Amino acid sequence: MLEHKSVVPHSRQGYFIFIFLVAGLYMVYRLFDVTVQKNENYKDKLRNQTTIAIRLSPARGTIIDRNGFAIAENRASFDIDFYLDQLIRDYSRTHRGRIPKLAVEVKRKGRTIRREENDIVKIVNESVEPLKKTLGIEIKLDANDIRNHYRSQPRIPYPYKTDIDFNTLAQFSERNLGIPGIEIGARPIRTYNLGAFAPHIIGYIGRAENTEQVDEDGVELEFVGKKGIEEKMDSHLQGKAGGKILQVNYRGYIVPGDESEEAPTVGNSVALTIDARIQHIAEDAMRGVGRGAVVIMDPNNGDILAMVSVPNFDPNVFIPKISPQNWKELNTNPTAPMINRAVSEYAPGSIYKPIVALAALKSHSIRPSTIINCSSGYTVGNRVFHDWYKGDRGPITVREAIQWSCNTFFYPAGIRTGIDKLVDMARLFGIGQPTEIPLPEGKGRLWSPEWLKQNRPQERWSEAYTANFSIGQGSVEVTPLQMAVVGCAIANGGTVYYPGLVKSIQSIDGDVKATFPTRIRNRIEFDVADIDIVRQGMLAVVESGTATKAQVPGYKIAGKTGTAQFKTRLQGRLVVDQRTWFLSFAPYESPRYAICVLVEGGSSGGGTCAPIAQNIYARIFSMEKGETIPMSYLTPVEGHFGGVTDYVPPQATGMTATPNAPAAQAVPPETTSGDAPADTPNEDDDRKPSRILPRRSH
């Protein structure tokens, strides 16, 4: 067969075969570029447009008392949620892809950049239009809130209405509105079962303010503890958020597909040392008191059984979000309901005297049998220090001195002991040092020559200072919690505890994850006779001394009253706002409770605080006998300035009182102090303060 001649001149097909081949290979190269080199990029895009990641809220762990009673737990809240991402998709679908944009200025690295973002407010407003019509509910949207939410946490649904009532829920469920992106969600929400019950301990939670607040896996947190135990134990209480991946089609509707879900977990429970029943008793006892605090501890292990501060607030107002009015009210209220007075610093007055007595006894400067003449005045250098009692009590021992809070006994006793030993003893009791409870606290102030040198270099320590120190005057400041620790130590014979507040961390199943064992700060060695004489003195205070109003029939209670004079400026006027104290423990023979009561603006320790302690003891003892304590929901205690009297300037000397900051700040301001003679008004007596010292002490 002959090879016939080609009809194509110059074999032209060859060039085009080459061109076609090159074109094909170029296509293959492009295909390689798209499918292999840019694979990840396109896979991401695919994932972004076909899946929605929905966060499943975790449940927060509970906060329980020592017996397992839940103080803070969760209940189901039905919320109307806006899934902003889905609303945008749906809007885009119904508006032919047109999404309203908004030019915003963003500050980044110091430069202001203008950029466009979706006008989420407009989108949401138009999306909820049918909702308004069918449900007839008034929908008010906080434009800024939505915008901020969209910017900071676009993946977390925007809770338009939380905790909707049953009617709305029923209406909403009845009519399927078919707006993708508006859904009812049930999620666990915090609830504080007893309302204004130990709010200063428990604290409260709030929405995480920025995306930086993430858990250990880097998942954004929705709610975080903002105060108290909720804040300090947040990492334990936080559950782990779960997630759900939903598949959507090009319209943004969810299609059945391989859903993946990771269930959220419940956080751990925090068990407190608090006994909710005792806390409730104490809360009840303090309701009438305008401003004050109670700390109840177990002297045998340093557990805090109750800690009350009034006025207070209901932490439920913070859930899920506090209203601006409420927030403003809480923060501008002159009685400062947010302040935890149990750990705020106050002048101790006479409840400090047992520490002085113990220091004197331990240093053998005095003996239990030492007799000192308790006159109406005691001269140090060229000044006369007065007792609050104008009369002459005659020669007495330390027991009677405590019983009658006799200043003129403690001046020489303190001077004999020496300031160094007095300061050492105070330090052993933890005065001026944090108690290390897991809450913010004042550490108080231990007044000492050292402190004077550092803070008032122009003054020099003298015996007069020591005399003032000996009756709890000068610049000593303590917190009610610190004094309760002191009360425990006296009750148990010298063991100073770090007070316990958190007992353990438990899982939801009750497995104990961590315990917080009792920690001892110091074990002060006292001769039995020494500590006994002080305790006998304190017993006498209640039985026949300054605090007879604390008596509970059938029980022996030991205590010590105190009244520290304090001036403050209230609405422009300088007023006297006494700090009245009662530190006690009971039963005397084998103490189970140490109670420290503080009232701002009380008339006196014995008159104001002892009856409160009496009420608490009486109810605790009947509780021990089997009486049930009704655990009712508590409304917040309103603060007041009852008991505050106008300040009458002293006549005798030219010393002027420094103007003081308002008490509302709960930081007792610096008061005039020093080597001036002690003031001498009577305990339980309305006699006006007459001399120089702004604080009187009994």
Add this chain to the structure above:
Amino acid sequence: MWILFKKIGRLNWGIMLLMCGLLVAGLMAIYSATYVSETAEFREAFGKQMRMVPIGFIVFFIIALVDYEFWIKLSIPIFSVTLVLLILVLFFGKVVNGARSWFLIAGFGIQPAEFAKISFILLIALILPIMKEKFEDLPLFCLSMGLTLVPIFVIMRQPDLGSSAVFIPIVFLSLYMLGIKNRYIMPFLAAGVIGFAALNIFGSKIIEMEKPFPGMKQYQMNRIKTFIDPELDPKNSGWTLNQSLIAIGSGGFFGKGYLQGTQNVRGFIGRNIAFTDFIFAVIGEETGFVGGSIIIMGEVFLVILALHVASKSRDPGGCMLATGVAALFFTHFFINIGMTIKVVPITGIPLPFISFGGSFLLVCMSGMGLVQSVWIHRKPLERN
């Protein structure tokens, strides 16, 4: 009878193999693109295409086994009929996807524009060799261009830009293979290559341009910009290209597996285009780089084999037939696959043997029939 077997034995089996392979791949792809559609019309596409395949083969064999001389002689009446149909469709046609391009006869849809392509090739096979004898290159070039403008003009009125554009490469390649001087072809080829390269190299610069090119409207400029970067307007004009790229790009090297693609199932690639013009996006997503490359190279080798047949034809008429079919297939394949992977702007023309469409399948089969006929009859049939 022996002559029939002799002819069948002479079929170009390489072309047969590629054609059948592409047909099977196409049927599979059509099924995958439509099996979950809510619309019956789309779901029935696979069945319809299946029924068209035997009809196609009958047409193919009739055309292939008859000497192509016969078909070339019929070219004037065939072309005249299609031209009339093309004009009639402008008045009586059914509008599909914005173009008045369909006749509906007894439930069958017929696209005259598709048949115009094959009848135009037949016409060229008749006329060009004669004109080549009589005219110099310049009048030859001008006359053939004028002839080409006739179908282009009519089809543009539908409007169907893609189909009308196909005629130009057909006539260019035919003139080239016929031996017209390089200077009539090369400038156009060079201009095309340079323009194509410029779009790829200076693409980012063009996007940054605020004003349109001189003589261009803003919307045309925008179309070019969205071609260069579909992300510029992903919701509107960039949507289809963007979704096609996401489908193919997410397929990876081996693809997600047959029937495992989500882009068409979830409607990101429009239901109405997933089994027609954008079927390559479905193939790319499900079979990845491997499957996509096989389809591309299959189409390329089919075109190359057709061109080879052209070079081996016994006369210029046969050469023109095979060349025209090669040019037709190449244009369709290059534009169709090219638009799904951002090589050329989007123009709606189908992928030979793969895309759904009865008319186009018949055109492809008859085209291949002509090529086979040229091959079979390239030398006298002798009894051994």
